[in-house]
Amino acid sequence: MPELTPVQREVLRALVDTAMPALDVPDDPHGFWSTPGSAVGAHDFVELFLGTVLTEADFLGIQQLLDGMALLGMQHQKRAAREAILASASALAPEALVAVQTLRGAACLFANAIPDTEGKSPYWAQYGYPGPQMPPPTDAPHITPYVPTDGEVLETDVVVIGSGAGGGTIAGVVAAAGKDVVVLEAGGASSERDYDQLELTAGMAMMYKNGVALTADSNVGLLAGQTLGGGTTINWQNCVRPSAAVLKEWATEHGLTDVATDFDRHLDAVSARMGANDECSDFNGPHQRMIEGAKALGWSCEKATLNVDPAKHNPDLAGYTQFGDVTGAKRGTLTTYLRDAYDAGARILCNTTAQRVTHEGGRASGVEATYTDPATLETRTVTVHAKHVVVAAGALETPAVLLRSGIGGPAAGKHLRLHPSSGMFGVYEEDQKAWWGPPQAAVMDEFRDLGDGYGLLVEGSHYYPGVFAFQLALTNGKAHKELMSKFARMCDLLFITRDHGGGEVTLDEHGQALHHYSVDDPRDQEQIRKGLRVLAELHLAAGAEELWLNTPFAPGFRRGDDLGAWLTGLYAMPIGAGGIAIGSAHQMGSARMGLDPTTSVADPTGELHDVKGVWVGDTSAFPTPSGANPMLTCMALSHRTAENLLRSTS
Numbered sequence: 001m002p003e004l005t006p007v008q009r010e011v012l013r014a015l016v017d018t019a020m021p022a023l024d025v026p027d028d029p030h031g032f033w034s035t036p037g038s039a040v041g042a043h044d045f046v047e048l049f050l051g052t053v054l055t056e057a058d059f060l061g062i063q064q065l066l067d068g069m070a071l072l073g074m075q076h077q078k079r080a081a082r083e084a085i086l087a088s089a090s091a092l093a094p095e096a097l098v099a100v101q102t103l104r105g106a107a108c109l110f111a112n113a114i115p116d117t118e119g120k121s122p123y124w125a126q127y128g129y130p131g132p133q134m135p136p137p138t139d140a141p142h143i144t145p146y147v148p149t150d151g152e153v154l155e156t157d158v159v160v161i162g163s164g165a166g167g168g169t170i171a172g173v174v175a176a177a178g179k180d181v182v183v184l185e186a187g188g189a190s191s192e193r194d195y196d197q198l199e200l201t202a203g204m205a206m207m208y209k210n211g212v213a214l215t216a217d218s219n220v221g222l223l224a225g226q227t228l229g230g231g232t233t234i235n236w237q238n239c240v241r242p243s244a245a246v247l248k249e250w251a252t253e254h255g256l257t258d259v260a261t262d263f264d265r266h267l268d269a270v271s272a273r274m275g276a277n278d279e280c281s282d283f284n285g286p287h288q289r290m291i292e293g294a295k296a297l298g299w300s301c302e303k304a305t306l307n308v309d310p311a312k313h314n315p316d317l318a319g320y321t322q323f324g325d326v327t328g329a330k331r332g333t334l335t336t337y338l339r340d341a342y343d344a345g346a347r348i349l350c351n352t353t354a355q356r357v358t359h360e361g362g363r364a365s366g367v368e369a370t371y372t373d374p375a376t377l378e379t380r381t382v383t384v385h386a387k388h389v390v391v392a393a394g395a396l397e398t399p400a401v402l403l404r405s406g407i408g409g410p411a412a413g414k415h416l417r418l419h420p421s422s423g424m425f426g427v428y429e430e431d432q433k434a435w436w437g438p439p440q441a442a443v444m445d446e447f448r449d450l451g452d453g454y455g456l457l458v459e460g461s462h463y464y465p466g467v468f469a470f471q472l473a474l475t476n477g478k479a480h481k482e483l484m485s486k487f488a489r490m491c492d493l494l495f496i497t498r499d500h501g502g503g504e505v506t507l508d509e510h511g512q513a514l515h516h517y518s519v520d521d522p523r524d525q526e527q528i529r530k531g532l533r534v535l536a537e538l539h540l541a542a543g544a545e546e547l548w549l550n551t552p553f554a555p556g557f558r559r560g561d562d563l564g565a566w567l568t569g570l571y572a573m574p575i576g577a578g579g580i581a582i583g584s585a586h587q588m589g590s591a592r593m594g595l596d597p598t599t600s601v602a603d604p605t606g607e608l609h610d611v612k613g614v615w616v617g618d619t620s621a622f623p624t625p626s627g628a629n630p631m632l633t634c635m636a637l638s639h640r641t642a643e644n645l646l647r648s649t650s
Helices: 006-019 042-053 056-071 080-092 094-113 167-176 198-206 242-254 263-274 284-296 339-342 398-405 465-471 475-485 522-541 563-571 629-647
Strands: 151-153 160-162 181-184 220-222 301-303 348-349 350-359 361-370 380-383 388-391 420-428 442-444 458-461 490-497 503-508 513-516 548-550 582-584 614-615
Touching: 006 042, 006 056, 006 094, 006 475, 042 094, 056 094, 094 198, 094 339, 094 465, 094 475, 151 160, 160 361, 160 503, 167 181, 167 388, 181 350, 181 380, 198 465, 220 442, 242 629, 263 629, 284 301, 284 442, 284 490, 284 522, 301 475, 301 582, 350 388, 350 398, 361 388, 388 398, 398 503, 420 522, 420 563, 442 563, 458 522, 465 503, 490 522, 522 563, 563 629, 582 629, 614 629
Parallel strands: 151 380, 160 181, 160 388, 181 348, 220 582, 388 614
Antiparallel strands: 301 442, 350 361, 361 380, 420 490, 420 548, 420 582, 442 458, 458 490, 503 513
């Protein structure tokens, strides 16, 4: 890992204390105002972040930036002078602006995400955020992973790459039918015994690329799971059914004819196995504001259906679900289909990355993989021989497996869809208690179809002290801290769009996945701007006093300002890097099903066009974006694929 010089560390520490400064405010009962970012060790974590996440070239650029600030004596200056130096550096070039803002954002993120020895933060009391609320240990069943020896060869009927909504479901269905199954999961093992409810450690342990993933062009932040149970272990539990229009499109235009008539059976089956219900959809402050705003505007708003066990549900703990569900209430694949596979004798390997699918004569023969010991980081080779291979590594990694294997045809990696999303904070008079209750308990669906099958949904959000501080890392540290002092009164709502354009997954020089997404489709840009207006109108109808976009590059709005003029300013900003922040928790379509081998990877059953016995078993297989939270649709489609696989072996 590259390292900073002692002088560069001094400058970085000064920068952290500029982004998250100590301020002299008389009424400071919790120490929020007087505590600088360096007091909680944020500078050390920023350095670790720089050394582990950035490319060598980008790290060198950061070092050069810090050296330039050192020449100006930033490490010896008072706050006002440090702010002036940062402003001057930001004006040098667009790349310098991005670098400075990345450092500011990282400083604010880590300052707000780092707990002390008692598991708290000196900032959280100001926010009304209680931090970890660990209940007594449960006796929940724990999946014990199979640990391979170096060079081990496993023989099985079906090998499944990935354990999330797709892979976990297929593994459970196929194993329950009597097939011998091996599951390969790149992430570590998880159960409610392993979680600590902390944003920082959860991100590093359970998220794709340690929770810090961007498209190669930096246009979209990528939120995906990499742990046992995949996305179903860290997601927000919202079970949204696909629209009839989407299923008709898949049936008539892409050859999945049965989904127009028989898909409800699969949806019902996975919903029943997950125990999906609306009994646990408690409305915290943000959801009450969403409903109040929608009612005032005459917009449709529905209670969410969640895969949560009412007998174990605890609203005081539900808001930590992305950091690990310590209650065992979440009914993801970890406690349902994956557990079914394990109970049926499946061998489940964690920390095991599939390198390539092996094949001979147009037929699957197995998988070559690498196991990494989590304690020593020692690597071991593992080979699995199987007549059937299910590739369900997620839409960010499934095409990479196919491309490294030389299979999948010309469409492998094409048609990546991300459901581009953005959020907006409303500041209200009262504490919103946004950490209480599930992250998503209602869906505002008034604009789900804007007339051409495309549109947007408005939903709630998980509560993150660190990530939200990153999003609100204004270009002045004092202003940032003043804004964060209102955090308890903030309500974050977000929109997700059904993307009309798309992106691509390719391989870099090391054979690793690269993701490209330009956000340049005019229809998508129109939807994103529509989403900004909808969020603003919804917040204001619910009584918000201020509005802030989830990006430091946008000015705030205060009630009484000209809304049209403010939105016009937002519309003029670039969408993506350096402008309106775009995120994605829903990745789809990069190895899609269809009739044409030149435009799709798998046939309508889910089996590859070019290699028999290889199946696409996750959201990669979606012919087009679902236009809604994809977990339920993915599990239903995978349930269908599992039946097709079993029929092919009978």
